[in-house]
Amino acid sequence: MALTQTPMQAEKAQTIFEKSKAGRRAAALPDAGVPEKPLAELIPEKLLRAEPPRLPEISEPEIIRHYNRLSRRNFDLDTGFYPLGSCTMKHNPRLNERVAALPGHARLHPAQDPRRAQGALELMWLLQESLSEICGLPHVSLQPSAGSHGELAGLLLTRAYHADRGEERTKVLAPDTSHGTNPASVTMSGYEVVKVATNERGGVEMDDLRAKLAENADEVACLMLTNPNTLGVFDENIAEIASLIHEAGGPLYYDGANLNAVMGHSRPGDMGFDIVHVNLHKSFSQPHGGGGPGAGPIAVSDRIEPYLPRPQVVRREGSNGHGPSFDLDFERPRSIGRLRGFQGNFGVFVRSYAYILSLGGDGLVEASETAVLNANYLKARLAEGRAGKHLPIAFDRHCMHEFVLSGKPMKRDLGLATLDLAKRLLDYGFHPPTVYFPLLVDEALMVEPTETEAKETLDAFADAVEQILAEAEDNPDLAKNAPYTTPVRRLDEVKATRKPVVRQQLQ
Amino acid sequence: MALTQTPMQAEKAQTIFEKSKAGRRAAALPDAGVPEKPLAELIPEKLLRAEPPRLPEISEPEIIRHYNRLSRRNFDLDTGFYPLGSCTMKHNPRLNERVAALPGHARLHPAQDPRRAQGALELMWLLQESLSEICGLPHVSLQPSAGSHGELAGLLLTRAYHADRGEERTKVLAPDTSHGTNPASVTMSGYEVVKVATNERGGVEMDDLRAKLAENADEVACLMLTNPNTLGVFDENIAEIASLIHEAGGPLYYDGANLNAVMGHSRPGDMGFDIVHVNLHKSFSQPHGGGGPGAGPIAVSDRIEPYLPRPQVVRREGSNGHGPSFDLDFERPRSIGRLRGFQGNFGVFVRSYAYILSLGGDGLVEASETAVLNANYLKARLAEGRAGKHLPIAFDRHCMHEFVLSGKPMKRDLGLATLDLAKRLLDYGFHPPTVYFPLLVDEALMVEPTETEAKETLDAFADAVEQILAEAEDNPDLAKNAPYTTPVRRLDEVKATRKPVVRQQLQ
Amino acid sequence: MTRYTAATPDDRREMLDAIGVGSAAELFEQIPEPLRLGRPLALPDGMSEAEVYERLAALAERNADAEEQVCFVGAGMYDHYVPAIVDAITSRSEFLTPYTPYQPEISQGGLQVMFEFQTAMSELTGLPVSNAGLYEGPSALASAGYLAIGATKRRRFVVSRGVHPHSRETLATYSVGYEAEVVEVGLEGGVTDAAALAEAVDGDTAAVFLQSPNFLGAVEDVEALGAAAKEHGALLIVACDPMTLGILKPPGECGADIALGEGQPLGNRLDFGGPSFGFFCASEEQIRRMPGRIAGETEDVDGRRGFVLALQTREQHIRREKATNNICTAQALNALGAMVHLAWLGRHGFRELGELLVRRTAYARERLAAVSGVELLHTAPVAREFAVRLEAPVGAVLDRCAERGIAAGYPLGRDYPEFEDGLLVAITERRTKEQIDELAEALDAAIAAERGAVDGHGGFVNQEDAKAPIGGGAA
Amino acid sequence: MTRYTAATPDDRREMLDAIGVGSAAELFEQIPEPLRLGRPLALPDGMSEAEVYERLAALAERNADAEEQVCFVGAGMYDHYVPAIVDAITSRSEFLTPYTPYQPEISQGGLQVMFEFQTAMSELTGLPVSNAGLYEGPSALASAGYLAIGATKRRRFVVSRGVHPHSRETLATYSVGYEAEVVEVGLEGGVTDAAALAEAVDGDTAAVFLQSPNFLGAVEDVEALGAAAKEHGALLIVACDPMTLGILKPPGECGADIALGEGQPLGNRLDFGGPSFGFFCASEEQIRRMPGRIAGETEDVDGRRGFVLALQTREQHIRREKATNNICTAQALNALGAMVHLAWLGRHGFRELGELLVRRTAYARERLAAVSGVELLHTAPVAREFAVRLEAPVGAVLDRCAERGIAAGYPLGRDYPEFEDGLLVAITERRTKEQIDELAEALDAAIAAERGAVDGHGGFVNQEDAKAPIGGGAA
């Protein structure tokens, strides 16, 4: 019997709403145990809902089957290699899940009196101290919920800093390689982005930087930089950049998405940065969850500290023979205020702190070293053979933890777009690299293997790329119509945006 | 591109030993923190091992990938319908896993002083009481580790009972439909099996029973029976059977594998049974784990009680205003002794007790009722169309929780063996029924849907059977060469037994 | 301590050779020497897994969690029972470890979950469009402000004082960036002062923000209050507690343009405040201004049904500085937890749970009001939380209750200086009648003891006592 | 209370119609009326998930587990740290919920795990054949007796008193069924009395059973002791602690025909005694007499490598009364846990862990021997557990230690009346030097207090005191 499609392809997607049948249910609820007054006696009729929302009616065994089956329609880090550039898809230790689930963490109410949440506050304080040491900056707020939230926090801190000095500035400099969240955050915080060009080494074009500073004299609020940047290279001019920005009166913002390259090797604070966000879901092993949760703590210099969000976790020295205690400090008059409810994504802090404890200082140093080693090795492997010919490295130098290839020659010579290569990789069982980013590089492929991958895996990936290119020399349509083996094949994304169907219609 | 095999088929099976690479590791161990004396100073060299066992050398991320990927090569209950007769593949509630994992259960040492394990002992006592009520017998031992262990226990109890009365008996009666563990247990306990025939209603052939009793006068130690039996029918003559055996001086043993049919409807004790085992991994929702763990508690009548295994969980009335307390009673002079270490598969007890608490008395009654309803419905569906023609029911009457079809006409008319049908069902995404059991029925298919399946699922299964038979009318080879879509296709079982390779060879 | 890596010394050697360098250190030479750390990190040495576990367990031990104390604290996050099936599903690697579904062909699991979640939240709120989730409640509310500015080109927000203080504060923080003005409208009898609200809204107003049930637990008449917004062309933005939407009229039927809120009550544990998720629903009109990911239905080349990230042109990775929001990593796993919880509750279970909350809350409110030294802070209708005033220092009473193993509620003083004597008490299905009775007894005893302390010690005045005397009479 | 079922009233109606009966009750009419229960079960009503959780958590709360007490109890089950990856893998539905792999095409996951497990256990024990696991340790030992009878056609067992008392008792229980005689051989200086053993073994002996380390923690010279078995053609059956097999000479190299034991230390939690698993390895000769499942490697019709249940002709479902054992459902999931734990430890980690145990145990033994009122019960070499004698009633000392949060060990009195004053102390990698020091202090204080109690109260004699005076001198 010839296979026409895989078993998963043969299975028609059905939502849980479509599996609903009137009268089914999973949950049993406790009896109220109190007088069963009619609802309308307790709440005026006009405020009440007439019909319950049309949630699914379904039994528990059907629910678990539905979501388990659905889960297998995902590719995940525990299935295979996931070299998604800029995302640091490193191993997610299950120890971290275990400690986060301890009732003392998981069932702790965020409004518990600090005197009865000393363990949680101490943990947060210890994490702050650890991040402070890693970033080389003395103060940390754990409040931001992800990288982009940290960026917004940083920019609002920058505003507060300037305002406190009686200044109003309007421009934020950012290289053309910056991540999309950077300019988006700039606009949300009331600033305007001024793009700075990239030089032939992949770093900031110093002349352009000087020119933009001159053009926008007294208007530059700060510079946002990722270092190593999204090309995976370390900007050697960072010291000079920092002094230029500082001279212009602006703080320097460090997008910490790439911190995994430099932990214990080089510290943003030492590079001259004033504000740093850290993506705990990248360098510090919080699982990505298919799009969160994460956390984006910020570390700042002394001059930024007064403006940090409220509340701040503080350690108070003990007296009368009592040990130190921990508290939430709300009395921060110059604070920019809250960025969210309560104290931040505490569950993420537990996981990341467990990770830091597991590796220790040396382990973090080694993690970064191995991340850089793996990236350079894979880069070397992809500089060989067909990949070397069709997919040249965008900036030919040692990379840090990731590197960017250009699919331009591949497109020109073989007719394959980067997207086609990416889709064909799916058939080979790999998650493709980040594609079409950074924008600067034509047909970009951004590859970040991370330190937790074995050499064999890197080799297998390089071999797959080689083989796809070889196939394409014979028959480019193979990749152009890929993938073939995934649960669904190429999807019509245009339709989904033109005539968006964003919920199930129910009768 | 034409598919030649599925992605899973394309993946060559590799063991974790084959993924090992010298120098890799996952675990970090704590420092000893004590003097690091050479081992040979502590244990004589001649008792020491020269080379460590060749366990895999592998990193943690590789381990989780290996086993996660491997897991997907299993079909499981949370993936789809699993009507494996005699196995009661009912839903496994995750609540039960949660409560079993509470540290008060999971990290409780089995030798903890009973005064410091009162919660565990009370739970065991409560489970004993519950099973006693369900079985209609006053005493329960939780010790046996599974059904077959319960059988052995029951037969040793029978021996002890007779021995205590100064009798030595040598034969155990069992119907020809009995499960393989029954005769195996009989032999292990030093008895000999005497087979009893089955009548045209699927029950015990009374004349044969009388004959066997007569033939083996004074030699019959007991009768082992499953009721409803492995044909899925209730033996209406059970009261008469019981009195015949009792008259012959033997206790009656109830194989409780099919208890799921009658919970709260009819009780083995009331039917006249003296010893019952209960498979907690069947009726009481302990997950099967790919072949265990389970537990096989036994419930017994007063006359068997003195011989129950040691220790026994007991409840002691409190005095001086203290509440009752629970203890392990070792002082059981007529006990058959231990059947295993410690107190039994406690983690299983927690799950099953949680299940009983969740459903409550009425819930158990309804569970059995729905199990019987589902079975009879599926039986009715399979009596229609091609299935009705090619796969007749072995004993045409209402069934209890399961029923047995015969593939004999299918084999004769279409050339398909029951095995072929089973294998083709795999391509349709179903686990096949139990096949070739009971032995009495030619080309048997034993179907047990359980109460936790939805009608739609039963319909889909009936439709699949119909479709497979329709296909076979055109092209019997389709099923004969099935499956096509599973991770591997039909395997050479003969080779595996002729020249067994039961471990990886390592260099 | 090496952990989670696979490179053996041999591997390193081979890899360095392939790269063409002698050591990994060479690769770091692109970092100018003065910027290299040149010393070990001042962090403890790595630890074995068992040691890390012990360390973290010891910290956790020092928190009074809801397993240890009976928790009547709410204030936006609630001690609901999260069914075990939620953990079973969210802990699967296939959901736990992937990134945002940028490659839809191998992300149908996550994408379909988003689509289902959107459907569920749309059903709950009565609005046709939902995104796949935001960070959490207060920042979702602040993001709605950004949308309102984009939609109305106005920069003035009118906010009820019944909106969660964290939301109001977050909105204020963000509004500095938005260069928007925030005007607050007070409460009367526990609910938003309708007259003051009507007064505050004008033609420059971008949005009116309400919350129902509001922070004091009172169910607002959103429809009536919203009229002022409609009149002036401002958006009506309503924060709500999803657990009440089985029984309360959904914001979409009350004229809301946007309904949003903290998602924690649905399938997410307390976690000392996070991670949870924010939900965000809107009218059809706003679909291209929505923040965050949205999954949409489509087809593959063979005509199979499938799901993708829709409307990505709103988002930062495409639109950059013109994006409708900067959010990237959000809270997908938490939204999955919510979806599983909702499916588990089901249509009728969800409503019944709402009814249960209302009835137990009514009982608790009555029971507590009968305690000497306790009176209701307002008598507006409530769903699952209510506010009382205590005739004794709130902090001291809470400490006494804590000693009895009860977290009695949320003290209102910090957020509402006008209610320095106020306590907010929350009910979930985990809080039994017996526990409510126990709370009443504990409060009774604590208040009596505090009064005794004051009386008994004559001049002794507790810190929190230095406040205005309590209004109405008490036993 | 309906739970976990899906049949709605409509479904029921349709199904009954299809069956052709009016009610489900009709289906139960095949049960003769007098045998129908005719009343509700006398069990509590069903409860909601949250209520069941609370009920079970309240019971669990009343156990002093190893999270609460520092656990020095061993006696066959040990408080090792089970790495989180074990739970992550064993909790996957795909491993948790299937039945025994009767359909190999869709069970390759479970079958390959069995094959890997067999390889690992074979490596550990030094014997070429392993099964996929049995219930647990003692019943595995009793099953070995059945094999020995089959292999030798003899019915006499010689058992060292160093074998776990539960194993000896289980063997005795089974031997009634086997109609076999069990002869016990005593200990000398903590180890099996070699002369007595040699004496006890004869030409009728089916098997000699040893354990190393034995129940008192002593490492036996299996090779030397086993000579008697070899001489008389009896099988040598050795029970062992898998955690010591990284450092101790494997039974297979000591002449054992069968090596077996309790698998709990590998990847299985304490669980108050189960479920865990028993392992069972043997020489090539015994392969067709093995109890339990065995996975074997083979190929599919296309030549793909695959695994199946091999040698099923040994088993009850094929061979029935002639089966080599009656076992059916075993402990597959627990064996998976062990395999993951072993892979996680890895070749070197496994050995290092063994070394760690030996060193910490040596330290503990020395430290405790220095305590006044404690002396060593024997001085034979030990690996991870050792026995001491106390100069005070053991039960009372244990109670005092328990009050300090320490479970100090296993009292030997019940199993070894000759060691009424004996205490067995076990060490795992979770027991730190600090905890060992604390144990020493606790024992010191407890013994001193007990002596004081006796002295102080003159004639007062504790129940356990009424025993033979302790041998050697003490401080």
Ligand SMILES: Cc1ncc(COP(=O)(O)O)c(C=O)c1O
């Ligand atoms: C370079 C860079 N900056 C910022 C971000 C945004 O971080 P988050 O997704 O945590 O908001 C990312 C995430 O991909 C990134 O790669």
Ligand SMILES: Cc1ncc(COP(=O)(O)O)c(C=O)c1O
């Ligand atoms: C009828 C019957 N009896 C006994 C058993 C043996 O039970 P266990 O597998 O728990 O040993 C089974 C298991 O399949 C069975 O179906």
